[in-house]
Amino acid sequence: MAKRLSVIDVDRCVGCQSCMFACARRLGEGGLAGACIGVRSAGGIRRGFVVVVCRACPDPPCARVCPTDALLLRPPGGVRLRADLCIGCGNCAEACPFGAVFWDRAQNKPQICVYCGYCARYCPYEVLALEDLTPPPSIRGRDGEAAGGGVRKEAPHAPP
Amino acid sequence: MLPHDPLPRILYIDLSRRRFWVAERPDLFEDGLGGAGVAIRLLEEECPPGADPLGPENPVILAVGPLVGLFPMASKTVAMFQSPHTGNLGESHAGGRSAVAIRMAGYGAIILRGASPTPVYVVVEDDSVYFRDASALWGLRSSATVGRVIRERERGAGVRTIMRIGRAGERGVTYACVVTETYRHFGRLGLGAVFGSKKLKALVVSGRRALPVADRRAYREAYDAIFQAATDSPLMQKYHELGTAMNVLPLDAIGALPTRNLRSGRFEGAEAISGENLARNYLGRRVACAHCPVACIHLAALRIPYPNDPYFYKTVMVGYDHEPIYAVGSMLGIADVAGMLQVLDEVEAVGLDVMSAGVVLAWATEAMERGLISLKETDGLTLTWGDWETYIRAVGRIVDPPNDFYQALGRGVEHAASLYGGADFALAFGGNEMPGYHTGPACHLTYLTGARHSHLDSAGYSLDQRAAAKGEALTPEGVAETLLEEERWRQVLASLVVCFFARGVYTPEIVQRALAVAGILRSADDLARIGAETLTRKHAFKTREGFDPAQLRIPRRILETPSPLGRLEENFLRQAIVRFFMGTEANGQ
Ligand code: SF4
Ligand code: SF4
Numbered sequence: 001m002a003k004r005l006s007v008i009d010v011d012r013c014v015g016c017q018s019c020m021f022a023c024a025r026r027l028g029e030g031g032l033a034g035a036c037i038g039v040r041s042a043g044g045i046r047r048g049f050v051v052v053v054c055r056a057c058p059d060p061p062c063a064r065v066c067p068t069d070a071l072l073l074r075p076p077g078g079v080r081l082r083a084d085l086c087i088g089c090g091n092c093a094e095a096c097p098f099g100a101v102f103w104d105r106a107q108n109k110p111q112i113c114v115y116c117g118y119c120a121r122y123c124p125y126e127v128l129a130l131e132d133l134t135p136p137p138s139i140r141g142r143d144g145e146a147a148g149g150g151v152r153k154e155a156p157h158a159p160p
Numbered sequence: 161m162l163p164h165d166p167l168p169r170i171l172y173i174d175l176s177r178r179r180f181w182v183a184e185r186p187d188l189f190e191d192g193l194g195g196a197g198v199a200i201r202l203l204e205e206e207c208p209p210g211a212d213p214l215g216p217e218n219p220v221i222l223a224v225g226p227l228v229g230l231f232p233m234a235s236k237t238v239a240m241f242q243s244p245h246t247g248n249l250g251e252s253h254a255g256g257r258s259a260v261a262i263r264m265a266g267y268g269a270i271i272l273r274g275a276s277p278t279p280v281y282v283v284v285e286d287d288s289v290y291f292r293d294a295s296a297l298w299g300l301r302s303s304a305t306v307g308r309v310i311r312e313r314e315r316g317a318g319v320r321t322i323m324r325i326g327r328a329g330e331r332g333v334t335y336a337c338v339v340t341e342t343y344r345h346f347g348r349l350g351l352g353a354v355f356g357s358k359k360l361k362a363l364v365v366s367g368r369r370a371l372p373v374a375d376r377r378a379y380r381e382a383y384d385a386i387f388q389a390a391t392d393s394p395l396m397q398k399y400h401e402l403g404t405a406m407n408v409l410p411l412d413a414i415g416a417l418p419t420r421n422l423r424s425g426r427f428e429g430a431e432a433i434s435g436e437n438l439a440r441n442y443l444g445r446r447v448a449c450a451h452c453p454v455a456c457i458h459l460a461a462l463r464i465p466y467p468n469d470p471y472f473y474k475t476v477m478v479g480y481d482h483e484p485i486y487a488v489g490s491m492l493g494i495a496d497v498a499g500m501l502q503v504l505d506e507v508e509a510v511g512l513d514v515m516s517a518g519v520v521l522a523w524a525t526e527a528m529e530r531g532l533i534s535l536k537e538t539d540g541l542t543l544t545w546g547d548w549e550t551y552i553r554a555v556g557r558i559v560d561p562p563n564d565f566y567q568a569l570g571r572g573v574e575h576a577a578s579l580y581g582g583a584d585f586a587l588a589f590g591g592n593e594m595p596g597y598h599t600g601p602a603c604h605l606t607y608l609t610g611a612r613h614s615h616l617d618s619a620g621y622s623l624d625q626r627a628a629a630k631g632e633a634l635t636p637e638g639v640a641e642t643l644l645e646e647e648r649w650r651q652v653l654a655s656l657v658v659c660f661f662a663r664g665v666y667t668p669e670i671v672q673r674a675l676a677v678a679g680i681l682r683s684a685d686d687l688a689r690i691g692a693e694t695l696t697r698k699h700a701f702k703t704r705e706g707f708d709p710a711q712l713r714i715p716r717r718i719l720e721t722p723s724p725l726g727r728l729e730e731n732f733l734r735q736a737i738v739r740f741f742m743g744t745e746a747n748g749q
Contacts, residue, residue, distance in 0.1 A: 014455035016448035017260070018232065018387075025380060030230040030371030032264055032319060040318030044308060045342050045447055046459065046477035106370075124391055124453040 002133040003115045004056035004078060005037070012125040013049040015039055019119035019128060026118045036102050036113040054078065054100040054113035056133055062092035062101055062112075071110075077133050083109055161189060162372045162679035166266040167226055170202070173282060173289060175358050176216060176274030180289040182267075193680075194225025194268055195657035196251070197694045199240040200701065202269060203249075209704055213244035213350070214332060214357035216275035222262060225657040226678045228451075229263040229371050230379070232387055233662035235449040237262060238654055243349040244357075245334040245516070245572055246591035248705045249698060250349040251612045254323075255449035256341030258365070259657060261321040265367030272358065281324075281362040283314055286369075294361040298330060302509040303339045306362060316366025324362035325352045326511020328559050332356055333570040335516035335593070339508070343447060343457055343479035347513045348592060348614060374679045382673050389665045391453055399456040399661055400446065404482040405435025407596075412490075414628065414724040416599040416621075419490040420545050421522035421585055422717050425598050425724070429495020433485050437497065444477055449659070456661065462501045478505045486596025487518025492525070493545030506552045510559045516572060517558070519593035521551055523573045527582045537565035537580070574713075584716035589613050590707075598718065600624030600725035601732055602639045608712050608733070609643060609740045611698040616660055618647040628724050636732050640739035651694035652687050699744045709741045 017032075017039060024034035037053040056078030063071040063079050070085035071092060088108040093101040104111045117130030161167060168186040173179075192198040199221045206219035220241045227234035237258040243250030262270060265284055272282075279294040297306055303326035310322050321340055328336035329352030336352030337345045346352075355361075373379040390396050398406050411417040412430035419427040431437060435458075444461025448454065459477045466472040478501045488494060488503045507514045525543040527533045535542065539562045541550050554566075561567040568576040573593055577586035587594040589607035595615035597603045602620030610617025623642055627634050650660065656674075658666045666674075668684045675682055682690070699707075719728050 014446050014448040015450075016453050016455055017450050018453050021229075021232075021451055024370065025383065028373065028376030028379065030373055030379070032229070032260075032368045033370035035368075038318050041311075044304075044311065046445070048445060105368075122387065122453075124455075 002056075002074065002076060002078070003117065003130050004133045005053050005113055005115055005117060005120065006129050006131045007051045007053065007127060008129050009127060010051055011048065013039065013051055013127045014125060015041065015045065015049045016124065018122040018124060019051075022119045022122040026116065033104070033106070034111065036111050037119055038099070038102065051127060052098050052100050054115075055098065056115060061095040061097070062110075065091040065095040067091065071112075078115060079112060080114075081110060081112060083107070086110065161186060161226070162374060164372045165226075165678065166369060166371075167194065167263075167268040169267050171267045171270045171284065171289070172273065173270065173284075174273045175276040175280065175282075175360060178276075178291045182287075189226070189268055191690075192694065193652070193655035193690060194228075195223050195236070195238040195655040196240075196651055196698075197655035197690060198225075198269055199223040199238045199251070200694060200697045202271060203240045204697070204701060206271060206273070207242055211242045213242040213247060213250070214353060216273075216358070218242045218354060218357070220272040220351065220354055220358075221269060222258075222272075223269040223657075224259045224262045225268075225655050226680055227656040227658060227674050228259045229369070230373070230678060231383060231451075231674050232390055233452050233454065233659045233665065234656055235259050235452045235659050236654070236657040238657055239338075239346050239351050241351060241354050242705070244332070244353045245350040246613070248591075248707050249611060249702050250351065250354070251698075252346040252348050252351050253654065253657070254338070254340050254344050254346040255452070255659060256321055256344035257319070257450040258321040258323060258340050258344070260450035261319060261365040261367065263371075264319060264369045265365050266369050270363075270365070272360065272363070275357060276359040279359045279361050281310065281364065282360065284363070284365040285316065286367045294359075297361050299327065302326065303511045304342060304509065307339070307342055310362055310364060314364050316364070319368055320364055320366030322362060322364050325355045325360075326509060328511045329353055329356035330361075331559055331570070333512060333559060334572055335513040335520075336511055337513045339511055343459065344449065345513070347515065349612065350513075352511050352513075372679075373677050375677065379677045382670075382677050386665060386670060386674065387453065389670075390662065393664060395664060396454045396661075399454050402435035402439055403456050403458040403480070405438055405458065405480060405485055407482045408434045408485055409436065411597065411599070414599070414625075415722070416597055416624075416724050417490050418486060418587075418594065418596060418598050420493045421491065421519075421526045422587060422594070422598060422721050423526075425721060427490040427493075427495070429493070430490065432495045432497050433489040433500055435482075438480060442497065442501070452659065454661065460501055462498060462505075464498075464502070476505055478508070480504065483596050484514045484518075487515045488521075488551070491518045491522045491596075492548070492551055494548050494551075495546065496548060499548030503548050503551050503555070506555050510555060512555065512558070515595060516593040517555065519587050520558070520569050520573050520576065521554055523576065523582065523586050524554070524569060526585055527580060530582065532581050533565065537563070539563060539566065583713070587715050587717060588713075589715075590712060597621035597624075598721065598723050600627065600723045601634060601728050601736070602627070602643065604714075604718055604728065605639055605643055605733060605736050605740070608714070608737060609640075609709070610647060611695065611702065617650065618643040624723070624725060634725070636735035637739050640736045640743060644740055644743045648688070648691040648695050651691040655690065655694065696744060699741075709737050712737060
């Protein structure tokens with residue numbers, strides 16, 4: 001079953017970056033270059049944090065603007081990168097309203113969450129979880145409920 | 161060290177000429193690992209003997225270590241400089257995002273040289289350095305505003321550190337701090353004043369590097385072991401739940417919570433200012449340093465009504481910890497939590513080291529009670545225990561001194577007492593104001609002998625408490641040796657650079673395993689030797705700059721107020737001091 005990473009309760013986030021380092025470590029690296037998830041303050045640490053990660057849109061704007069169709073749709077939501085097709089133009093990164101298309105500067109290509117859930121295993125405060133992505137969301141663009149912008153989510157895409 | 165690890169890269173920033181360059185110094189990191197071990201070597205290179213702490217010749221060294229960016233709780237930056245507060249070794253550690261940001265920008269250390277003729281803030285983004293005009297930021301009322309303005313203007317949200325000073329640093333108050341990520345500090349020994357003397361309002365660093373590891377599988381396994389140990393540990397759980405403020409009540413219960421300038425070790429308002437009460441009634445958010453799952457930083461949400469506007473409120477988020485609570489709570493006799501938090505907020509806004517500020521105000525209050533100073537000196541303020549509103553005004557006067565008295569307060573309690581008397585109750589050790597423990601002889605010996613005169617140098621407070629719990633008698637020799645051993649090991653942690661709160665997790669075995677992932681193979685003996693040598697170098701620097709253990713002043717007050725281990729004896733302390741410094745010379749090579 002297709003999965004996606006979900007931000008369950010961003011108000012519990014302490015900004016520890018454990019998720020970011022985990023995502024990079026998934027590739028066997030230290031540091032942050034490989035991270036496909038980003039945590040930043042919501043306009044100063046006193047206001048808490050925003051967790052930016054791909055929310056696996058059913059009709060992803062990043063894929064729509066790719067001139068070489070390097071971002072393949074992954075039903076029922078999300079994308080997969082075909083690196084051999086990517087020309088590194090950066091359109092996808094600009095198109096994502098959440099800023100969830102991160103950039104691999106070494107390869108000059110996008111790096112996007114692969115919905116593996118490795119990061120969630122290291123979140124000490126249950127901010128993140130991997131969840132099933134079926135059935136497909138019926139209403140396109142109900143962003144307010146979902147992960148990317150760090151908005152609190154009331155169990156969208158709940159299994160029937 | 162692995163071939164593509166950027167650790168040995170040192171970024172030099174010359175503020176006088178607005179130039180920067182990078183030098184590769186693998187030799188330093190081979191010998192000193194990183195952090196404190198590298199910083200002291202760079203300070204030896206960069207700081208001329210007798211440097212004026214507020215002159216352009218005083219360098220600022222910011223160093224991180226090999227484990228930063230690889231392992232959790234390796235989250236600290238070590239700053240070294242000549243301290244304007246003590247005129248000797250300045251060393252201060254801070255977390256926030258500072259360490260991870262420096263490492264991710266691709267450096268093991270950053271050196272600030274010279275001084276800018278006009279206010280400037282410096283932005284380091286990977287390989288680029290930008291010098292930005294900060295004249296409009298100079299003199300801003302609050303250090304928080306400085307952070308906000310820079311946050312909105314610069315890139316790197318989420319992976320940057322914004323180290324900045326408040327007006328105290330601009331004005332050269334010798335215990336001005338550098339604030340980073342709003343709630344963490346290079347607190348002690350006056351780094352803020354050194355920034356101010358360089359007209360450096362802020363330093364922003366960001367980056368997103370990859371770091372190589374020797375073996376991927378070994379990396380994940382070592383990581384998991386450390387992460388598990390950290391998240392399973394009951395102590396870490398407490399740091400998360402109550403934070404360091406968990407210490408207030410236990411210290412009060414044994415009579416070790418310095419109160420009203422240490423006239424007592426018990427505070428009748430302890431319950432009110434305790435971590436428990438703050439968590440129940442004020443805790444608004446917990447925050448972590450970068451790459452730390454513990455999240456020990458506690459922010460109180462304080463709702464303040466506007467006096468003349470009905471139903472008009474502002475909500476401020478005030479960081480609290482044991483030391484700030486002691487310094488402006490029990491030490492000033494403030495049991496009104498909301499009042500205490502407002503003093504903390506003011507100290508934060510102007511950018512003072514809260515521990516020194518509290519002790520300075522406590523001394524001034526007692527000096528006023530005893531008639532050593534009058535309303536003339538205090539500029540009309542009647543300093544009274546518990547009167548937090550007056551203390552807030554006094555903080556303002558320390559930063560903008562209307563007279564010689566406040567000017568003197570701006571140089572610390574040792575200096576003020578040398579002019580106005582009252583040295584017996586001027587609570588400074590090696591020139592640095594007292595931390596929040598009066599547990600017995602060992603805590604004071606840490607303040608006296610520690611290279612930074614900080615309670616964290618060798619944690620004598622925990623030695624005292626262990627002795628009390630077990631009913632053991634302490635001896636001068638025993639204390640000296642235990643503290644020396646502890647301070648040496650902490651040099652290793654401070655070189656990696658691992659948070660001291662994680663010392664239980666980072667055992668010598670774990671440290672070796674983590675270093676091996678970074679391609680650095682060191683035996684337990686190697687580590688012990690590196691720790692001892694780093695401490696020896698610090699003492700050599702201090703000796704060069706005129707430090708003499710025989711001249712250490714022991715404030716009478718600590719002998720008068722009984723500790724949980726009874727009344728302290730000056731002889732005991734002197735013997736232990738002699739023994740400690742014999743040890744640093746004998747075994748340190
Ligand atoms: S789910 Fe996997 S790819 Fe996506 S952010 Fe988490 S670790 Fe990275
Ligand atoms: S691991 Fe969890 S708490 Fe830490 S930054 Fe990521 S989402 Fe926030």
